[in-house]
Structures are given as C-alpha cells and as structure tokens.
Amino acid sequence: MSTEDFDYLLNKIKLQITKKDTVLRKAISAEERFAVTLRFLATGDSFQSLGYLFKISPQVISNIVPEVCNALISVLKDEIKLPKTSQEWLTIAKGFEELWNFPHCLGALDGKHIVIQSPFNSGSEYYNYKTSFSVVLMAAVDANYCLIYAEVGCQGRISDGGVFKHTVLYDKLEREHLEIPLDAPLIIDHERTLLPFLFVADDAFPLRRNIMKPYPGVHSKGSTQRIFNYRLSRARRIVENAFGILASVFRVFRKPMLLQPNKVSIITMTCILLHNFLRRSKTSSTRYTPQGTLDVEIEGRAIPGSWREDQTEMSSFLPLTRIARKPSMEAKTIRDKFAEYFNTSGKIEWQDKYC
Structure with missing residues (x-):
C-alpha cells in the first residue's frame, strides 16, 4: 500500500x-x-x-x-457490489470477451473453506468433510481480478453442494432479480444463435442455464469438449488468481485462524475490500500486484504467476468438493452450443496447440 x-x-x-x-x-x-x-x-x-x-x-x-x-x-x-443494471453486466461481459475470449461471461465463480479453530460450544456445526473446522467464502470475480460479489460465514458442516444454495447470489439467480441481459446472438456455422449470459465455474457448482462448468472426464486432443474446457478454464482462472493473491498478500490466510467465526468473517471481508481498493488504486496497484504476480498468457502459453509458488503454504484456503449432478437438457444444449462456437467462428489462433 x-x-x-x-x-x-x-x-x-x-x-x-x-x-x-x-x-x-x-x-x-x-x-x-x-x-x-x-x-x-x-x-x-x-x-x-x-x-x-x-x-x-x-x-x-x-x-x-x-x-x-x-x-x-x-x-x-462500495468496493464490492453486484451490477444493478443490464448495462453494468454487459460491461463485465465485454471485459471477459476482450481479455479472455469468453463471450457472454458475467463473472468467474468459486468458493473456499477458511480453516478456523474449533469455536466454543459449537459441536460439529463448523466441522467439515476435510476433518477441520471452517467457514466458507463464496465469490464472483470480474475480468480484472476484482470481486463483484462475496459472501462469507456459511458453516463448514454444510455440504459443498449446498453452500451455493445458501447464498444471496443463488437466491437472486433463482428469482431472476439480477437484471441479467437478455440472450444475445453468437455466430455459429454462419447462423445467429441466441445464447444466455452466464457465470463460469468448476465441478463444485451445478450446470445450469446461467452457470457453465467443464465437460467431465478426459477428452482426446483436438476434441470439441477439450477445446471448450480449455476456453472455460482460461476465464475461470481469474477467480483462482484472485484467491491466490489474497492468500499471498494477506498472510493471515496462511494458517488456521485462532478466532471465533464472526471475527473470521469480518477479517475476511476486510481483506476482500482492501484487495479491490488496492487493485483499483493508481498509486498502489503496481505495489499490490507487481509484474509477474498474476498468471499471463503469451499466444496461449500460460505462464504461472508468482503467487502459485506460495500455494503449499496456503493451509487456510481449502477448495470445495467437486460434486456430480444431473444437469438439465437445456443446460447441456447451451454448453454444446458454446463448444461449437469455440470450434468455429469463435476459434482463437493458438488453441489447437494446447488442445
């Protein structure tokens, strides 16, 4: 700073x-x-x-x-706020398309268990499947590594599949209160195909109309599914970097917090707000994330950021479990359409080298 x-x-x-x-x-x-x-x-x-x-x-x-x-x-x-209008969402989507070649993306979703000491008189309320006590941080990140949504405090005992359902973001998605832009066309095989705006996530989240996750399993080189997974991972890597920077700079996350859950939530939210403030600051941004801190790509070749060297020490940030769910046919169709787009008019030059 x-x-x-x-x-x-x-x-x-x-x-x-x-x-x-x-x-x-x-x-x-x-x-x-x-x-x-x-x-x-x-x-x-x-x-x-x-x-x-x-x-x-x-x-x-x-x-x-x-x-x-x-x-x-x-x-x-005010450093963290969900967009309130379709135009604000479109600005975020434009950032993902220009920087990470993923159109219609409203943000990258992920969650982490924050390990804490056993709270007083809590029984198994915060005891998670990883045999530790934790509270859960759920976040969405824009294309510039700033969090647009964060919620912390959910008890670790709640299954990872149910954590997202306890968030305000999920509730607003279900009620259609997010003011997400209407479906917009992409050119697939010389035809205009209407596709929704969505969040990108990993296998810990459900495949839904407005949430995309990778195709499961291992896919052969050059296959449509593998190329889709590659393009999605490029966009989803933003939230990994945001969490990595948090744990790398705010070393309070390097070990279990010896505090009660309410204080852990306060400290975590403070770090997130400071992260956004420093990322946007003209005088501190280059100090907070100097060159080489973040993952970068040169013609599709990923160069890991320096924060990844500290991953083995980040014992307080644990990932959510990947859970198999049965998606709807509509969600599958939307994923297939995006995969087709990435293999036709949405193709980027170097993807064949790495897929």
Missing part, C-alpha cells in the same frame, strides 16, 4: 477508531491502531507477537483488530 492510500484510509476511519485520553493514560493513537491491524492482516502474526512489536497488550489488540476492520468495511463497502 502506498503512503497516499494509507493516509487516505486513515483519514476515512479516524473518527471511528480514535479514543479519548484520560487523566491516567494516553489513548492509543488512530495511526497505531490502523498499523497494528494492517500488520495482522499482512503477516497473520499472533496477538502476542504483535504485542511485543507495538508494545500493546494482546488483549487490547484483540479488540483493536475487529474494531478497525469494521471501520474499514463501513468506508470501503
């Missing part, structure tokens, strides 16, 4: 986190409170360790961190 952005955020939250001096002692300054919180998010150090560094008691730090995080959430809440 640049000095300018540090000062900007501090001025935004100063009134909310400043405490009054008393006759017995001086209050901890807003600058120190903000610095302690950022240090905790960036390193994941224990409150005891931070206490030695800042000369503040661990008990006080345990109150400072969630208080400052709540203040950051209140001033940065």
Whole structure:
C-alpha cells in the first residue's frame, strides 16, 4: 500500500477508531491502531507477537483488530457490489470477451473453506468433510481480478453442494432479480444463435442455464469438449488468481485462524475490500500486484504467476468438493452450443496447440 492510500484510509476511519485520553493514560493513537491491524492482516502474526512489536497488550489488540476492520468495511463497502443494471453486466461481459475470449461471461465463480479453530460450544456445526473446522467464502470475480460479489460465514458442516444454495447470489439467480441481459446472438456455422449470459465455474457448482462448468472426464486432443474446457478454464482462472493473491498478500490466510467465526468473517471481508481498493488504486496497484504476480498468457502459453509458488503454504484456503449432478437438457444444449462456437467462428489462433 502506498503512503497516499494509507493516509487516505486513515483519514476515512479516524473518527471511528480514535479514543479519548484520560487523566491516567494516553489513548492509543488512530495511526497505531490502523498499523497494528494492517500488520495482522499482512503477516497473520499472533496477538502476542504483535504485542511485543507495538508494545500493546494482546488483549487490547484483540479488540483493536475487529474494531478497525469494521471501520474499514463501513468506508470501503462500495468496493464490492453486484451490477444493478443490464448495462453494468454487459460491461463485465465485454471485459471477459476482450481479455479472455469468453463471450457472454458475467463473472468467474468459486468458493473456499477458511480453516478456523474449533469455536466454543459449537459441536460439529463448523466441522467439515476435510476433518477441520471452517467457514466458507463464496465469490464472483470480474475480468480484472476484482470481486463483484462475496459472501462469507456459511458453516463448514454444510455440504459443498449446498453452500451455493445458501447464498444471496443463488437466491437472486433463482428469482431472476439480477437484471441479467437478455440472450444475445453468437455466430455459429454462419447462423445467429441466441445464447444466455452466464457465470463460469468448476465441478463444485451445478450446470445450469446461467452457470457453465467443464465437460467431465478426459477428452482426446483436438476434441470439441477439450477445446471448450480449455476456453472455460482460461476465464475461470481469474477467480483462482484472485484467491491466490489474497492468500499471498494477506498472510493471515496462511494458517488456521485462532478466532471465533464472526471475527473470521469480518477479517475476511476486510481483506476482500482492501484487495479491490488496492487493485483499483493508481498509486498502489503496481505495489499490490507487481509484474509477474498474476498468471499471463503469451499466444496461449500460460505462464504461472508468482503467487502459485506460495500455494503449499496456503493451509487456510481449502477448495470445495467437486460434486456430480444431473444437469438439465437445456443446460447441456447451451454448453454444446458454446463448444461449437469455440470450434468455429469463435476459434482463437493458438488453441489447437494446447488442445
């Protein structure tokens, strides 16, 4: 984070986190409170360790961190918002088509288990199939690695197949309250074919009219299914990079969080909002994600970003399980149409080399 952005955020939250001096002692300054919180998010150090560094008691730090995080959430809440109009969705879709050659894409979906310590008196409420305790983060990302939707706090015991159904995004999809643009034509075999706008996801999500996932199984080189999977993975890789950057920069995610679920949710949402803020900042974006951090492609050849070197240490971010589901015939047909498009008029030069 640049000095300018540090000062900007501090001025935004100063009134909310400043405490009054008393006759017995001086209050901890807003600058120190903000610095302690950022240090905790960036390193994941224990409150005891931070206490030695800042000369503040661990008990006080345990109150400072969630208080400052709540203040950051209140001033940065507009950094994440679902599009409210068809035109806003079309802007996102244009980004995916121009940058990742996937038309009609509204975002990349994924979810992660955030490992926590066993909460007090919770029984098996947060105990997941991976034999650990967790809360679940569900997110959708645009073509520029910024989150347009995030929901955190679902108990780890809920099956991965059911986690998505507990989200606001799923509810709005079901009720058709997302203002998704109407079906638009793509040219397939010299004919205009109407196809819907959709989200791309992996096998942990259902195949639906507005959610596309890969064809299951292994497919022969050059096959229609393999090319579709390649094109979908190029678009879906954006959300993998976003999670990778989060865990790489905010090292509080490197190990199980020794906090109660409500505080874990607050800290996670703060990191996500800061991620979007720093990605969009003119003075901090190149510091936050310097060249080489993200995956890049040169004529279709993928060059892994530096965040992938840290994957073995990301013990707090666990993937959702891939679950087999029986999709509708309509969803299958839509996937087949997109696959046909990627093999005809939507073909890109280098896909034959890697498919």
